[in-house]
Amino acid sequence: DIQMTQSPSSLSASVGDRVTITCRASQDISNYLAWFQQKPGKAPKSLIYGASGLQSGVPSKFSGSGSGTDFTLTISSLQPEDFATYYCQQYKSFPVTFGPGTKVDIK
Amino acid sequence: QVQLVQSGAEVMKPGASVKVSCRTSGYTFTSYPITWVRQAPGQGLEWMGWISTYNSKTHYAQRVQGRVTMTTDTSTSTAYMELRSLRSDDTAVYYCARDLYSNYVDYWGQGTLVTVSS
Numbered sequence: 001d002i003q004m005t006q007s008p009s010s011l012s013a014s015v016g017d018r019v020t021i022t023c024r025a026s027q028d029i030s031n032y033l034a035w036f037q038q039k040p041g042k043a044p045k046s047l048i049y050g051a052s053g054l055q056s057g058v059p060s061k062f063s064g065s066g067s068g069t070d071f072t073l074t075i076s077s078l079q080p081e082d083f084a085t086y087y088c089q090q091y092k093s094f095p096v097t098f099g100p101g102t103k104v105d106i107k
Numbered sequence: 108q109v110q111l112v113q114s115g116a117e118v119m120k121p122g123a124s125v126k127v128s129c130r131t132s133g134y135t136f137t138s139y140p141i142t143w144v145r146q147a148p149g150q151g152l153e154w155m156g157w158i159s160t161y162n163s164k165t166h167y168a169q170r171v172q173g174r175v176t177m178t179t180d181t182s183t184s185t186a187y188m189e190l191r192s193l194r195s196d197d198t199a200v201y202y203c204a205r206d207l208y209s210n211y212v213d214y215w216g217q218g219t220l221v222t223v224s225s
Contacts, residue, residue: 034211036152043202043215044144044152055213087152091210094166096142096154 002026002090006099012107017078021102023071023088032092035064035073038101039084047086048073078104109133111203111216118222119193126189127219129203136184137161140206143177143188145199146218153199157206158186193223 003026013019023033031051036044046055048064051071061076075082083106088099114128129141143155156167158177165177176189186203201219204212 032209032211038152043218045215046211046213049207049211049213089152089154094157094210095168096157096210098152098154101151 001095002029002093002097004088004090004097004099006086006088006102008102009100010103010105012105013078014107015078015080019075019078019082019104021073021086021088021104023066023073023099025069025071025090028068029090029092031067032090033064033066033071034089034091035062036087036089037082037084038087044087075104080106109205109214111205111214113201113203113216113219116220116222118224121193121195121223121225123193123223124189124191125193125221126187127201127203127221129186129188129216131184131186131205134205136179137181141177141179141186142204142206142210142212144202144204146202147196147199150199155188155201157210160186190221193221195223197221198223 005024007022033051035048038044047058052064063074065072085101085103087101110132112130117125119125137160140159142157145153158165160179174191178187203216205214207213
């Protein structure tokens with residue numbers, strides 16, 4: 001199975017900050033990498049596909065980059081509604097696997 | 108608009124079975140597979156499996172292989188996930204999601220809480 005890791009596991013940031021989350025795969029997954037946002041008590045929301053493609057309806061402050069084994073999610077200017085947990089996921093092969101998540105909270 | 112609406116919360120005894128439904132609307136059901144993901148309380152997301160809504164081919168996670176069955180009913184555009192021999196560590200919120208392409212999911216159901224307790 002492909003293992004996914006994320007760093008940091010949590011971070012505190014202020015409104016307006018630029019935030020970057022890193023995701024690493026245990027083997028080459030090309031660009032088969034997605035990012036999801038989850039708020040407490042809610043279903044995950046799809047943000048990014050193909051490592052850098054923006055899901056329809058997602059604001060452009062979210063961006064993704066990377067290929068192979070190393071990926072990043074960037075939020076350009078953090079807003080109150082962005083405080084949540086973010087998960088990366090590889091979907092290159094079964095079983096699909098998720099990273100452990102990065103919790104973004106208010107400083 | 109695309110919607111996935113799941114069945115309500117369940118409380119089950121250890122050893123029992125549970126069947127969660129995921130009723131879809133707003134798109135052609137047989138054009139997109141369905142993925143199931145679960146989340147134990149306070150934990151991360153765990154992929155459980157995938158079913159083709161076109162030919163019912165399935166892929167299951169090893170952790171639930173042998174206890175899970177995913178099915179579809181194309182007449183009602185509904186997907187089902189049945190988990191048998193329930194254990195306390197099966198307590199989780201179960202989500203269905205639409206596979207847009209190549210295992211990438213774009214729309215999610217609201218989740219179904221399954222509690223396993225004696």
